[in-house]
Amino acid sequence: MEITVDGVAVQATPGEMLIEACERSGTYIPRFCYHSRMSPVGMCRMCLVEVDTGRGFALQPSCMVPVSEGMKVSTESEVTKKAQDGVLEFLLINHPLDCPVCDKGGECPLQDQTMAYGPGETRFVEEKRHFAKPIAISETVYLDRERCILCDRCTRFADEVAGDALIQFMGRGNHTEVNTFPDEPFASYFSGNTVQICPVGALTAAPYRFKARPWDLTETLSTAWVDSVGARVAVQASRNRVLRVLGADADAVNWGWLTDKERFGFEALNSAERLTAPMLRDAAGGGVSEWQEAGWGEALDRIAGAVGAVPPERVAVLGGARLTNEAQYMWAKLAKGVIGTDNVDAQLGDGLDPAVVLGLPRATIDDACRPGGTVVLIGPDPKEELGTLYLRLRHGIVNDGVKLIEVTPCETGLSHLAQHSLRPRPGTAAQLVSALVAAAVGDGFEAGSTGVDRSEIEAAAQCLAEADDGVTAVLGRASLAEGAEVVEAAAMELSALPSVRFLPALRRGNVMGALEAGLAPELLPGRVRLDGVEDEGSLAEAWPRRPAAAGLDAASVLRAAARGDIDVLVLVGADPLNDFIDRDLAYRGLRGASLVAAVDMFLNDSATLAAEIVLAAAGPTECDGTFTNLEGRVSPMSRKVTPPGTSRPDWMIAADLAERLKPGSTEGLDSPQAIRAELARVSSVHSSLTEQALQENPVEGVLLAGAGATGKAGGWRRSGRPTMGRSPVGRTEPATGPAGREDLPEPPPDGAFLLVATRTMYDDGTMLRHCPSSQGLAPAASARINPADLDRSSLGEGAAVRVVSDFGHIEATLTADRGVPAGSLRVHWLAPGSPANSLIAAGTDVTAVEVEAR
């Protein structure tokens, strides 16, 4: 379709708005209310241009006018200029013009466009309207209503994008203001986005208020690190300190949106509690001495000495999901290729078998959100754990006809939008999915005792059967009180459907990068099994040795350590005490290891408990590298500031240790680029990860081989099904084939509940503890049960209770929650003071709990 913009013929796409077509062809039309990721409303009238569709030129708001064949547009005519001038004059009537004290000054569309298109002088001599200066509409967001030009961006975002319509226009005419309902703050996980899209300084966020001027900031494109979606961000710093993080618009990933945790999480990096140098202490003889700062040489020598003195299988490395891909590869090389131990696990019992994650056909976020598609959610609540993925899925469901079938133990943030919400009893998801698949392909099925009605299964199966465009499964751990095997078996059942693809919803930052780099037992970089033969050549060349035998996963490492079979336990950004699913085992494991060394940004609880050596690691924004998101998309993480004190990038720490243990083993690996090049050489999966590819896709990043519908299937898939289960110590038997119906977990006895442990956006994690803007946002510990169960109970709503399992207990407040099915009890993972992992034992599929008054 062709239109004429200021006399120049321009190609336009049918259906798009004039403002977009003009911008693409290089003609920027000023605007305040229009935002390309939200529906147009024509509020501000700034984008008025003269449009001729055959009836002569007339002023039209270009954000509301779809292009049409032969349309003529004049963006620079006298009439247009007069309109722009007039609109600006009206907008400025009530604007306080307090630019010198306004945070937006210098990057303010109102300021810029007044300069470019507006009147130079005001004619308004009357009193402007006044409001109380900034009011806090949430814990972090402040609203200055005098500055507001009523563009509807924030309110539209809250309603359309986030689905939290907690701010609205109140009043009418001259008295219109944006506000919340009294005593109902704008408590949205996504509130920070409104600050970013506000075209004036009306909305400001506490972490950046009065901190800097835009012209003092320098910025770099990077990737958010707090969850595995890998939202693209612009990191802005002044005087060697990160001051602000903004969302960058990656079409394939986050569309410019961020969760508040991604946006404000950088505050933790500026914390005074950061480790700035290695520290040592002696833990011999039960008691521990005080921490002493030490030189890097001394600390590294001590670790290398301890590692070199014991057989490789008595060394274990836990964690690594926080690291960049390059650091992960270096730690994998250090552990497996230099030390020779396979006891390496980046997941802390809260993830899934890498065979499942890497072996099943993979989907991208775009695959999951494609119009008319069908999504099966067998995993965590995306709103709580993967916020930007939630926004994408929500958009797909609300606007693009994506159908959602939930198979989750509790209500999620998407439940009210789901076509079908199936709530299998904890532990029975695989049986339910088996029935669902059987019904969808037309086989007979048994509803079984999953707690879900036959009719519900049939209805959902019908929806699944009609999904002729393929199905995307979002796969992860909905409840950490359910074993990974339950989810893995459900995935196996679902993979029987033709053309199903999986989007892993693992949570830890760069966990996908860790798996691709080989930070898991039995795994080498590039999805190669330890006993595999693929790529023998280049890996043998780069790595001095390989582990002699298959190693242990996190649970088995901790068990072995508790028995005294692990001498050196290295925690790389891991806090098993809080993050491992079994607190008691974590405690015993940490205590049982002869030497615990931690590489971290903070002294976390596990290190405080058991470490003798702590190495200060550089954080995100402090070192270069790349990040692999849950799709398998690699994007750069960039250094913006120097790390505090003498802390070093994780890759450098691994290289330093490797050089001490095997001189020459890291020769030439003196930069992230060099490490990336070696990774691309030894791993066929990473072969597409060239410097050129990264430079050519600075925003979207590069998809690894085997990621998404366009990639080829993972190289690690054999005979149609990935191999399941590894048989390390204590792991339950591999779940191959449909799970037997006879071994369904029993419904709990009277008065008992099956435990569901779900994560929340804010919790008592180490990073959030050091982040001022998330202080107090973690929900207090509650034991949530169905109102019907509460009615039957002798305890009332709000009672102080103790939740008791066979393995431990936590204290909580009893709360009625319609989102919890009868017979289940939901607790929040890592609620302040009530760690749910006290209740759970590693290796159990379901956990029964009882509630007693305290």
Next chain:
Amino acid sequence: MTLSPANEALAAEIISWFPRSRSALIPLLHLAQEQDGYLTDDAMRHIGELVGATPAEVKGTAGFYEMFRFEPVGTYMINVCTNISCLLWGGEELLHHAAESLGVEVGGTTDDGMITLEEAECIAACTEAPCLQVNYRYRGRVTHDDFDRLVDDLRASRLDIPRHGALSAVRQSIPAERLAGVIPPEQAREAPVWLGRNDVEVAG
């Protein structure tokens, strides 16, 4: 105060009239205002729950309309017009007199909670200037004496004016089979049977 059980039942019926429950928002706000004389926060929260909207959406919608009040008002609300025609005929003086005789600021409510005095923009009765409204019922060519008499009558409940917020003394009841409803397009050529007849039941 949330909606009373009786009003909640009525609200459920009102919601059932609309294809989307949110469409019932404004009728329910009227219901709440009738119940309490103004819109309480609790009522707005309750209505939000009933129609599936956040409290902010409820208040944002209600705030657009002048006749929804968010603060308690008197039993009778007197709006005195001071727009051009009334101004020329003494509307401003009438307002001053009203404020003085009632002993309140414009916008205030008398201590006995009977009367709220407000200034109004043109209420479209310029031929009757100066004019005012009592609970939206018109009074024209009001002299100061008329005003004093009006206030006395209101205080003595001598006038047939329901208290502020009351919707209608007569509730409509139309049997289901006679409801106009939404006419399917294929039947739209014929008028509903009750149109043009004068025996439509209106029961109290």
